Amino acid sequence: xxxxxxxxxxxxxxxxxxxxxxxxxxxxxxxxxxxxxxxxxxxxxxxxxxxxxxxxxxxxxxxxxxxxxxxxxxxxxxxxxxxxxxxxxxxxxxxxxxxxxxxxxxxxxxxxxxxxxxxxxxxxxxxxxxxxxxxxxxxxxxxxxxxxxxxxxxxxxxxxxxxxxxxxxxxxxxxxxxxxxxxxxxxxxxxxxxxxxxxxxxxxxxxxxxxxxxxxxxxxxxxxxxxxxxxxxxxxxxxxxxxxxxxxxxxxxxxxxxxxxxxxxxxxxxxxxxxxxxxxxxxxxxxxxxxxxxxxxxxxxxxxxxxxxxxxxxxxxxxxxxxxxxxxxxxxxxxxxxxxxxxxxxxxxxxxxxxxxxxxxxxxxxxxxxxxxxxxxxxxxxxxxxxxxxxxxxxxxxxxxxxxxxxxxxxx
Numbered sequence: 001x002x003x004x005x006x007x008x009x010x011x012x013x014x015x016x017x018x019x020x021x022x023x024x025x026x027x028x029x030x031x032x033x034x035x036x037x038x039x040x041x042x043x044x045x046x047x048x049x050x051x052x053x054x055x056x057x058x059x060x061x062x063x064x065x066x067x068x069x070x071x072x073x074x075x076x077x078x079x080x081x082x083x084x085x086x087x088x089x090x091x092x093x094x095x096x097x098x099x100x101x102x103x104x105x106x107x108x109x110x111x112x113x114x115x116x117x118x119x120x121x122x123x124x125x126x127x128x129x130x131x132x133x134x135x136x137x138x139x140x141x142x143x144x145x146x147x148x149x150x151x152x153x154x155x156x157x158x159x160x161x162x163x164x165x166x167x168x169x170x171x172x173x174x175x176x177x178x179x180x181x182x183x184x185x186x187x188x189x190x191x192x193x194x195x196x197x198x199x200x201x202x203x204x205x206x207x208x209x210x211x212x213x214x215x216x217x218x219x220x221x222x223x224x225x226x227x228x229x230x231x232x233x234x235x236x237x238x239x240x241x242x243x244x245x246x247x248x249x250x251x252x253x254x255x256x257x258x259x260x261x262x263x264x265x266x267x268x269x270x271x272x273x274x275x276x277x278x279x280x281x282x283x284x285x286x287x288x289x290x291x292x293x294x295x296x297x298x299x300x301x302x303x304x305x306x307x308x309x310x311x312x313x314x315x316x317x318x319x320x321x322x323x324x325x326x327x328x329x330x331x332x333x334x335x336x337x338x339x340x341x342x343x344x345x346x347x348x349x350x351x352x353x354x355x356x357x358x359x360x361x362x363x364x365x366x367x368x369x370x371x372x373x374x375x376x377x378x379x380x381x382x383x384x385x386x387x388x389x390x391x392x393x394x395x396x397x398x399x400x401x402x403x404x405x406x407x408x409x410x411x412x
Contacts, residue, residue, distance in 0.1 A: 033113060036078045037070045038086055043103055043122050047092045051126070057165050058092075059208060061123035069105055073112035080110055090122040098126055127165040134175040136160055136194070138220045142182030149260040149305045150181065151223030160194065160218070164209035173199040179220040189221045225260040227305050230269055232257060232294060232312055235276035241318050242283045248317035248325055257294065257312075258305040265301050272297055279314060287325065287353060288316045320355070323400050326368035327351040330405070333389065334373035339380045339409075347406035352389070358397025366394050374405065382409050 043065060051057055069086050071078060085108050090101040100121040107115065136155035144150060155177050162169060177192040194211070196204040232255055241247050257272065278292050295310040304310055319325050330346045338344055354372070356363060371392035379385050389403040 031074045031076050033072065033074055034078065035070055035072045036081070037068055038081070038083050039068045040066045041069050041083060041086050041088050041105075042066055043088045043090050045090050045092060045101070045122070050092050051129075055129050056126050057129040057208065058124045058126050059165050059168070061125060064119055064121070064123045067103060068118045070116045070118070071107065071112050072114045073110070077110050077112055081107060081112075085109055088117065095124070099123060127167060129163060130166040130169045131161055131163040132169050132172070133159050133161050134172060136218060137174060137176045139176050139178040140181045140220075140222065141178060142180045144181050144224055145183050145185040147227055148185050149225050149227050151225040151260070152221075153223070154221045155192075156189065156219045156221055157213075161212040162196075162209055163211070168204065168209065171198045172196050172204060173201075177218045177220050179222065181222055181224075184222065184224050187221075187223050189219050192218050192220050194218055226263050226266055227258055227260045228266045228269065229256050229258050231255065231271045232274065233271045234274045234279055234292075234314060236279055238276040238280045238282070239316055240282045240284070242285045244321050245285050245318050246321060247284070248319040250317070251315045253313045253315070254309075255312075257309060259298065259302050260305045261302040265299070269299060269302060274312075281316065284316060284318045285320075286318050288318065290314050290316075320357075320400070323355050323357045324360070324363040324366075326354045326356070326366075328354065328368050328372055332369050332372065333405070336373055336375045337377040339376065341412055342380075342382060342409045343412050344376075345408045345410070347384070347408060352403060352405065354389075354391055354403055355400035356391070356393050356397050357400050358394065362394050362397060366397075374407070376407075376409075379407075379409060382411050384408050 043060075045058075045060075048058070067088055069088065071081060071086075073081075087106045087108065088103055089106075090103050092101060095101050100123055103117050103120060103122055105115050105117050136158055138153045138155040140150065140153060160175060162172065162175075174197045176195045176197065178195065179190040179192050194206070194213075196206060196209075198204055232252055234250070234252065236250050239247060239250065259266070259269070259272075261269075272294055274292060274294055274297050278297075279290065281288060281290065290313075292312050292314055293310050294312055295304065295307075298304070317325055317327075329351050330349065333352070335344060352372075354368060356366070368391075373390050374387045375390065376387065379387065385407055386404050387407050389405055391399050391403065393399055
C-alpha cells in the first residue's frame with residue numbers, strides 16, 4: 001500500500017497545489033514588507049524667487065530633472081501607490097555649493113516605512129537673469145476654402161517680453177505663433193501658443209522662461225479675402241511697325257489673372273487696364289516680345305492672389321508687306337520616317353515662326369497646321385540633328401525663308 005501511495009502522481013500534484021495555496025494564504029495574512037521602485041518622477045523646484053534678489057535664475061542640469069523613488073512598505077500599501085501620489089521637490093532655500101539642492105519626497109495618502117530617491121540632489125547652474133523683447137511672427141498652416149485667399153495675418157500682441165536664464169534668452173532666434181486656416185471663408189481671431197526657435201531652427205524648452213502675456217496669451221488675427229479671375233486689357237495705340245511692315249496681331253499671356261480683395265471691391269472690378277505707355281514700341285520689323293509687370297496697375301485694395309504672377313508676356317506679330325507670319329507648335333509638326341526603336345524630342349519648346357509671301361486673301365484662308373512636316377529618312381541613329389522643315393505653300397505663294405528645327409533622337 002505504501003508503494004502504491006508513492007507512485008500515485010495524481011496525489012503528488014494535488015499535494016503541490018495545496019502547498020502553493022497554503023503559501024499564498026500565509027503571505028496574504030502576513031502582508032510582508034518589501035520595496036518597489038517608481039521611475040521618471042519629475043522634480044518640482046520651490047522657492048525659486050529667492051534668487052530674484054541677486055537678479056539670478058537657474059537651469060537644471062541634464063539627468064536630474066526626473067528621479068527614481070524606491071519605497072519600502074507593506075505589499076498592500078505598495079499596491080495602492082501610483083506615480084501621481086509621489087511628489088519630489090527641491091527647495092531653492094537649501095541650495096548648497098551654488099550647484100545642488102537636496103531632493104525630498106512625499107507620498108500622499110499611504111503609510112510607508114521609508115523612501116529613497118536617486119539621484120539625491122538636483123544639479124543646477126545659476127545664471128544671470130535677462131529680459132528681452134521679441135516680435136511675434138504669425139504663421140498659418142493649411143489652406144482656406146476654394147474661392148478665397150489669405151489677407152493680412154497679424155499676431156495679437158505683436159511683441160512679447162521673455163524673461164529667463166541669459167544663455168537661453170540669447171539663444172532665441174525667432175518667436176512664432178501658429179494657427180490653422182484650413183477651410184476658412186471669413187475673418188477670425190484664433191488663440192495660439194508661442195513656439196521659440198534657436199538659430200538652427202530647434203524648438204527651445206520654455207519651462208524655465210516667463211513672459212508678459214498673462215492669462216490672455218497670444219492670438220493670431222487672420223483676414224480672409226475673396227478671389228476673382230479678371231481680364232487684362234492693354235492699350236496698344238503706341239505699338240507701330242516700320243515702313244514696309246505691319247502689325248499682324250498682339251497676344252497676351254496670361255490674358256486673365258486671379259486677384260483678391262474685399263467682396264465689395266471685387267464686385268466693382270471688371271478688368272485690369274494697362275496704359276499705352278507700358279507698350280511704347282515703334283519701328284518694329286520682326287516679332288517682338290515684352291514682359292509687363294501689371295502689379296502697378298491694380299486698383300487700390302486689390303492684389304494678386306500670387307504675388308509672383310504679375311508678369312504678362314505681350315507678343316507683337318509683325319508681317320512684312322506682302323507676307324504673313326504663322327506660329328506653329330513643335331507638337332503640330334508632322335514627322336515622317338522615324339526609325340523603329342528611336343524616340344524623338346525637340347531641343348526647344350518655342351513655337352516655330354514661318355513667313356509666307358503671297359496674296360492676302362489666299363494667305364488668310366491658309367491653314368499652316370496641315371502643311372508643316374519633317375522627314376527623318378536620313379537620320380536613322382541616335383543623336384542631335386538640325387532637320388529642315390518642309391512647308392507646303394498655296395499656289396502663287398512662296399516661303400519667305402527656309403526653316404529648320406533641332407531634334408533629339410534617342411533609343412527607346
